[in-house]
Amino acid sequence: MSERIAVVGVGRMGANMARRLQEAGYSVTAVYDARPESAEALAKELNCANPLKLEDVTALADVVITVVTDDKAMHQIFAPRGDSLLNNAKGRIFINCATVSPAVHVDIEKRARRVKASSLEACMASSINQARAGTLYLMVGGDSKVFERAKPILDALSDQGKLLRYIGRAGQAAQVKALVNMVMNINTAGLAEGLGLGSALGLDLKVLMEVFSQTGANSRVLVTDGEDMLNRDHSCFFSAAHAAKDSGIAYALGQQAKLELPLAKAALGQFRKMVKVGLGELDKSGVAELTFKGRGPRKKRSASKKAKR
Amino acid sequence: MSERIAVVGVGRMGANMARRLQEAGYSVTAVYDARPESAEALAKELNCANPLKLEDVTALADVVITVVTDDKAMHQIFAPRGDSLLNNAKGRIFINCATVSPAVHVDIEKRARRVKASSLEACMASSINQARAGTLYLMVGGDSKVFERAKPILDALSDQGKLLRYIGRAGQAAQVKALVNMVMNINTAGLAEGLGLGSALGLDLKVLMEVFSQTGANSRVLVTDGEDMLNRDHSCFFSAAHAAKDSGIAYALGQQAKLELPLAKAALGQFRKMVKVGLGELDKSGVAELTFKGRGPRKKRSASKKAKR
Numbered sequence: 001m002s003e004r005i006a007v008v009g010v011g012r013m014g015a016n017m018a019r020r021l022q023e024a025g026y027s028v029t030a031v032y033d034a035r036p037e038s039a040e041a042l043a044k045e046l047n048c049a050n051p052l053k054l055e056d057v058t059a060l061a062d063v064v065i066t067v068v069t070d071d072k073a074m075h076q077i078f079a080p081r082g083d084s085l086l087n088n089a090k091g092r093i094f095i096n097c098a099t100v101s102p103a104v105h106v107d108i109e110k111r112a113r114r115v116k117a118s119s120l121e122a123c124m125a126s127s128i129n130q131a132r133a134g135t136l137y138l139m140v141g142g143d144s145k146v147f148e149r150a151k152p153i154l155d156a157l158s159d160q161g162k163l164l165r166y167i168g169r170a171g172q173a174a175q176v177k178a179l180v181n182m183v184m185n186i187n188t189a190g191l192a193e194g195l196g197l198g199s200a201l202g203l204d205l206k207v208l209m210e211v212f213s214q215t216g217a218n219s220r221v222l223v224t225d226g227e228d229m230l231n232r233d234h235s236c237f238f239s240a241a242h243a244a245k246d247s248g249i250a251y252a253l254g255q256q257a258k259l260e261l262p263l264a265k266a267a268l269g270q271f272r273k274m275v276k277v278g279l280g281e282l283d284k285s286g287v288a289e290l291t292f293k294g295r296g297p298r299k300k301r302s303a304s305k306k307a308k309r
Numbered sequence: 310m311s312e313r314i315a316v317v318g319v320g321r322m323g324a325n326m327a328r329r330l331q332e333a334g335y336s337v338t339a340v341y342d343a344r345p346e347s348a349e350a351l352a353k354e355l356n357c358a359n360p361l362k363l364e365d366v367t368a369l370a371d372v373v374i375t376v377v378t379d380d381k382a383m384h385q386i387f388a389p390r391g392d393s394l395l396n397n398a399k400g401r402i403f404i405n406c407a408t409v410s411p412a413v414h415v416d417i418e419k420r421a422r423r424v425k426a427s428s429l430e431a432c433m434a435s436s437i438n439q440a441r442a443g444t445l446y447l448m449v450g451g452d453s454k455v456f457e458r459a460k461p462i463l464d465a466l467s468d469q470g471k472l473l474r475y476i477g478r479a480g481q482a483a484q485v486k487a488l489v490n491m492v493m494n495i496n497t498a499g500l501a502e503g504l505g506l507g508s509a510l511g512l513d514l515k516v517l518m519e520v521f522s523q524t525g526a527n528s529r530v531l532v533t534d535g536e537d538m539l540n541r542d543h544s545c546f547f548s549a550a551h552a553a554k555d556s557g558i559a560y561a562l563g564q565q566a567k568l569e570l571p572l573a574k575a576a577l578g579q580f581r582k583m584v585k586v587g588l589g590e591l592d593k594s595g596v597a598e599l600t601f602k603g604r605g606p607r608k609k610r611s612a613s614k615k616a617k618r
Binding site (some may be wrong): 051090109125137139163167168172175176180181182183184186187189190191193196197198200201203204207211212215216217218219220221224249253254257259260261262263264265266267270271290291293296 | 474481485491493495496510516520522524533566581589600602
């Protein structure tokens with residue numbers, strides 16, 4: 001645990017990962033965010049630095065974990081010139097946890113190698129509570145030797161490595177992550193249609209969900225999202241906006257491969273529609289707002305956090 | 310077990326239900342099929358009658374189980390005039406197991422009442438092997454008193470009633486069944502897209518399936534259909550043609566309710582496409598033939614039966 005760790009991008013996920021690593025005995029030396037006030041508050045909590053320059057983050061750490069918004073943010077923090085995590089980065093390991101396009105991970109790995117640093121992608125298939133508890137499901141892509149070096153840190157985030165999967169070379173973990181979320185989003189949007197139609201037909205939705213759970217209609221999202229769809233409890237674990245982003249990444253991969261993916265397209269359409277009508281910050285279970293009669297964007301939904309899961 | 314039972318429609322499901330009921334100690338007195346040679350062969354096996362007229366079936370039985378193809382076949386066997394199961398049907402119980410439109414069950418119940426007979430819908434969410442073993446998942450709709458009278462027979466088909474669910478009035482079990490299959494078909498078509506895209510990207514599909522199973526992408530169809538999609542083993546448990554029919558019933562209910570169901574529509578499109586290109590008799594897992602590169606209708610697929618499940 002001699003490595004000094006910095007975290008770049010301290011939204012709900014990144015901040016909880018920093019808290020978890022400090023709790024696990026690691027020295028968290030710096031945090032950074034595009035919104036300096038976020039980094040400042042967390043730095044106070046963790047008693048660490050909050051540099052305003054990216055190159056100062058690199059100077060303070062051996063391992064830099066990044067959890068930023070999108071492809072563009074990744075290119076900015078790893079800019080080839082100007083202020084960048086890559087300045088004087090020789091020997092550093094970058095662990096990139098955001099869901100971004102697979103090609104971005106390949107590109108960042110090249111950029112890191114050029115300055116004699118290393119990078120990994122560690123794609124997460126879990127949410128905020130798991131980040132805090134150190135029980136994230138992590139899919140890792142990149143050089144296997146770099147993976148071995150980073151493994152103790154990754155273990156501390158993934159239930160002592162029980163939820164850690166090495167997938168393959170750079171980009172492949174991000175591809176798997178995109179596919180996971182593509183299929184999950186299809187199942188979620190499909191479940192919302194089944195329950196919405198059941199409601200319109202006047203069926204007992206508790207009985208309907210029970211039958212789903214005992215038949216070929218069963219799925220993980222039935223367990224995680226079914227009741228929330230009935231109760232309109234769409235406080236956010238994984239937002240519709242994120243679902244739209246991830247389905248968009250997967251759908252783009254399909255287009256590049258010249259595949260027809262009508263279900264993926266339909267699910268992407270639903271989550272993009274949520275964003276368009278102002279429901280993007282609801283949990284993905286909020287897709288039921290589009291399929292139940294009498295629901296929809298005009299009714300205000302609370303977005304308060306909830307404790308369960 | 311004093312009731313005499315007849316079975317109308319002795320395809321793979323109906324024939325196995327007849328075998329099972331005889332094995333369970335019931336007196337199976339008659340079998341009937343639109344293709345007389347099917348009924349004749351089974352009648353020899355079960356040592357029972359195979360009348361060529363529907364009214365003779367009714368004369369020979371107290372309880373008539375029907376497992377016919379579609380709405381049209383239901384209207385034919387329960388015709389209000391001419392040869393019909395309804396002729397001299399006073400006191401009979403009809404148990405209708407085919408997947409047909411919910412409104413048909415409501416209509417048949419009315420017709421049965423008019424001649425002082427009773428009817429139930431017993432919709433099945435299982436397949437051929439379960440019919441033979443008497444372990445069908447049965448969702449029952451109709452009058453609850455009729456259900457109580459028929460319960461011992463239904464128990465013999467549903468693992469001593471462990472898999473028996475009374476849903477509600479006539480038509481409601483068929484609605485639930487349509488929703489089960491609608492959601493199942495969406496999940497199946499979506500899984501085929503995830504695996505097809507994973508294949509196009511050159512990912513290890515065993516690893517991909519394992520990650521799916523451990524994340525929000527998990528589903529019942531991943532267990533039942535995932536490996537078959539990889540191995541192109543589409544011997545038939547539940548045909549694509551049936552999937553198209555059931556998704557069509559559900560989608561029509563959605564249109565009547567004026568709901569937008571883009572995922573249901575996309576899945577219906579995929580299974581209808583399979584029928585159109587000559588893949589309708591493959592198992593529903595064969596939808597992967599539409600999403601994997603280099604697969605498709607031009608490659609011949611075997612449709613042999615397989616023993617597992």
